[in-house]
Amino acid sequence: MRGGAPAPSGDDVDGAAARLSFRERTLAKPQSTIPVHALDDQRVHLAPPHHGRLAQGRLKTLCGKLAVTALPLFSPAGGNRCKACFARVDVDGFVKLGA
Numbered sequence: 298m299r300g301g302a303p304a305p306s307g308d309d310v311d312g313a314a315a316r317l318s319f320r321e322r323t324l325a326k327p328q329s330t331i332p333v334h335a336l337d338d339q340r341v342h343l344a345p346p347h348h349g350r351l352a353q354g355r356l357k358t359l360c361g362k363l364a365v366t367a368l369p370l371f372s373p374a375g376g377n378r379c380k381a382c383f384a385r386v387d388v389d390g391f392v393k394l395g396a
């Protein structure tokens with residue numbers, strides 16, 4: 298619970314952002330992922346959200362395959378998901394910590 302902190306305004310915004318980023322560092326914010334197709338594989342895999350690397354053909358999925366095409370975030374997976382990739386994230390697509 299955060300309590301009733303007043304909304305920051307004006308000069309206080311920078312200070313709030315600094316505190317937030319420090320808090321995020323100390324809490325090891327979970328890594329988000331994007332759904333992708335891998336080379337020679339029709340299943341849906343997950344990869345870190347590095348679209349630049351994906352465009353260069355250098356992005357690896359969580360299970361170590363080469364990612365070739367990013368999928369829409371809410372594309373129908375059809376139950377055809379890579380178990381290795383999806384076992385490593387929570388229901389929101391964030392990589393589990395300490396799992």
Ligand SMILES: [Zn+2]
Pocket residue numbers: 341342343358359360361362379380381382383
């Ligand atoms: Zn996979």
